[in-house]
Amino acid sequence: MKPFTTIESHAAYLPATNIDTDIIFPARYLLLLDREGLGQYLFRDRRYEDDGTPVPDFVLNRAPFTDAKVLIAGSGFGCGSSREQAVWALTGHGICCVIAPSFGEIFASNSLKNGLLPLILSEELTADLGARAKIGAIFTIDLQNRVLKVDGEAVAPIDIPEDQRQALLNGWDETDILVKEEGERIAAFEQSHRAAQPWLFLETRL
Amino acid sequence: MADRTLYEKIWSSHVIRDYEDGSSLIYVDRHLLHEVSTPQSFLAMEEKGRTLHRRSANLAVPDHAVPTVDRHKPIADPLARAQTQRLIENVARHDIPFIPLDDLRQGIVHVVGPEQGFTLPGITLACGDSHTSTHGALGALAFGIGASECGIVMATQAIRQRRAKTMRVTVTGTRAPWITAKDIALTLIARIGANGASGHAIEYAGPVISAMSMAERMTLCNMSIESGARVGMIAPDETTFDYIAGRPLAPTGEMLExxxxxxxxxxxxxxxxxxREVTIGVTGLAPVVTWGNSPEDVLPIDGCIPAPAAEPDATRRGRRERALSYMGLSAEAPIEGTPIDAVFIGSCTNGRLEDLRAAAAIATGRKVAPGVRAIVVPGSGLVGRQAEAEGLVEIFRTAGFEWRAAGCSMCVAMNGDRLEPGQRCASTSNRNFEGRQGAGGRTHLMSPAMAAAAAVTGCLTDVRKLVGAEA
Incomplete structure (x- = not known):
């Protein structure tokens, strides 16, 4: 995972609530086997007409938001399906941070595995930031110093658990950490768990 | 020890360690795999040279992308064929227990897991699918994860998570005929909202739950994610134990004792x-359907579509307006009588034998309305075989329903079973999102009996009137 560096960018505002992962990444593209190159399918059915023509008033099709690295949305962003492709499509498009009052839990968890910061702010603040985003404000996501700035002015602390912050800043791979640091604990737990609930450790013969 | 919730008991029995930041490393007993969410997980695991932690903790079955017709032929869609083939190769390389497409036991992971006795009370179970909450019906702590986490679980059998808050949903009262677990689930989501249980693990309790069959409990737990809860669960009881006994992968003899x-x-x-505590009274509840593009957009079948103007919040008002436009509906019009083009009976929500029996009871002696395409997709091959043995398949075919092979089918519309733009569908699936059943398709969620009633009348119908009219 690529380390998270300070972002300075316009922010694209999608005020709708409950933008689900089917909207972010329609299911028909789940047949693709890759993690790369999925940015072109981001918000496919809202961003493009059936024939591939860009929908002119969709925010990501309008300057200066076409290459915004920050997305601001209503509550429940990423609810629905567990598809990690929703995250890969966002990062593939260049989005590094999504700000919303709440997130689908699996989506938020997937984001952190891919260097995408899901930032939870209050409904009021999100709406206020959305209004400023619309008129072209520049957002600074300074994860190192835990601060969100708009046009250079600090507007909110970036309040995420320290383990998640460190993982993002360092680009850590969680499996690496678990294998290196927790392997013995996992093995020890498994041994006592097996003694307590041996029926969970029968060999599967189909 | 202080009194604990079911969730806390299972959680604490799986904690490998707690971290200072409030997260925990928990042990994952079981992992279900399907073809769509795991190709990248295997890649992630293998590119680092890691190996599978424990083979028998896993069970794989193709379900999302598989066709429900012409199953004796190679999969026609090259992408779906490649994805299913990739799963076959991946599980073979790691010796993961696998149920192939031509096996009678094949079906939707969330139907197959309980059916095979792979899902057991007290376990932690993960799967790269949000409807993994289904397995909580057996008293398991089951949750959906993403592809990266599938790779972590395969390599370590562990996952780092924060303990959820707990919400008890107590269901009381007396259910009228035709009021199903689906109606109760949608009523709950309407009450608390599509994000209402976010961050919580739901436990369903109360007399109505105790009296439910396992199939109904699975429907209810399945829909938990549609209220934002990653976990839904029900304490195991005699109904659960009777269901488990004799399942192929369940313990037997002294081990079972x-x-x-x-x-x-x-x-x-x-x-x-x-x-948090929520109480749902079911006395007097009417069958419900959804009208919009969120599972919280729920109406009793005898209700009228809400007017956006009545919603004070501008964002929510905008969402309602958009939903009405997408769904091709008018504010304040009655939902009953809305003409439909298609019916889908199946999915991990409502693709079990009891669901098919309920739909067949309505289909018996009736015909699918002209111009309506109705398909019935069993949740597994075994459900299909039993439906055949009970004469349900014959009832559906006689009535003009298409009978299909098992899979996710038109719930996620990845396998060619999908709506055309503008088509309206009465569906027993779990999501009415824009485009969920095909780009431009319009989904109304409801119970199997209500979907069957819509099939035979050609419009959204109160099943009670349909049956009452002939009683």
Whole structure:
């Protein structure tokens, strides 16, 4: 995972609530086997007409938001399906941070595995930031110093658990950490768990 | 020890360690795999040279992308064929227990897991699918994860998570005929919202739940994610134990006795405190359908579509307006009588034998309305075989329903079973999102009996009137 560096960018505002992962990444593209190159399918059915023509008033099709690295949305962003492709499509498009009052839990968890910061702010603040985003404000996501700035002015602390912050800043791979640091604990737990609930450790013969 | 909730009991029995930041490393007993969410997980695991932690903790079956017709032929869609083939190769390389497409036991992961006895009370179970909450119906702590986490689980059998808050949903009252677990689930989501249980693990309790079959409990737990809860669960009881006994992968003999002694301790203690309590009274409840593009957009079948103007919040008003436009509906019009083009009976929500029996009861002696395409997709091959044995398949075919092979089918519309733009569908699936059943398709969620009633009348119909009219 690529380390998270300070972002300075316009922010694209999608005020709708409950933008689900089917909207972010329609299911028909789940047949693709890759993690790369999925940015072109981001918000496919809202961003493009059936024939591939860009929908002119969709925010990501309008300057200066076409290459915004920050997305601001209503509550429940990423609810629905567990598809990690929703995250890969966002990062593939260049989005590094999504700000919303709440997130689908699996989506938020997937984001952190891919260097995408899901930032939870209050409904009021999100709406206020959305209004400023619309008129072209520049957002600074300074994860190192835990601060969100708009046009250079600090507007909110970036309040995420320290383990998640460190993982993002360092680009850590969680499996690496678990294998290196927790392997013995996992093995020890498994041994006592097996003694307590041996029926969970029968060999599967189909 | 202080009184604990069911969730806390299972959680704490799986904690490998707690971290200072409030997260925990928990052990994952079981992992279900399907073809769509795991190709990248295997890649991630293998590119680092890691190996599978424990083979028998896993069970794989193709379900999302598989065709429900012409199953004797190679899969026609090259992408779906490649994805299914990739799963076959991946599981073979790691010796993962696998149920192939031509096996009678094949079906939707969330139907197959319980059916095979792979899902058991008291376990942690993960799968790269949000409807993994289904397995909580057996008293398991089951949750959906993403592809990266599938790779982590395969390599370590562990996952780092924060303990959820707890919400108890107590269901009381007396259900009228035709009021199903689906109606109760949608009523709950309407009450608390599509994000209402975010961050919580739901435990369903109360007399209505105790009286439910396992199939109904699975429907209810399945829909938990549509209220934002990653986990839904029900304390195991005699209904659960009877269901498990004799399943192929369930323990037997002395091992089963030991397991039962433990499973009987898996309930919330009388003094356990939940972070949130919600009570749903079902007395007087009418069958419900959804009208919009969120599972919280729920109406009794005799209700009228809400007017956006009545919604004070501008964002929510905008969402309602958009939904009305997408769904091609008018504010304040009655939902009953809305003409439909298609019917889908199936999915991990409502693709079990009891669901098919309910739909067949309505289809008996009736015909699918002209111009309506109705398909019935069993949740597994075994469900299909039993439906055949009971004469349900014959009833559906006679009535003009298409009978299909098992899979996710038109719930996620990845396999060619999909709506055309603008088509309206009465569906027993779990999501009415824009484009969920095909780009431009319009989904109304409801119970199997209500979907069957819509099939035979050609419009959204109150099943009680349909049956009452002939009684």
């Amino acid at each position: 030991r397991a039962l002694a433990y499973w009987k301790t898996l309930h919330s203690d009388p003094g356990a405190v939940f972070d």
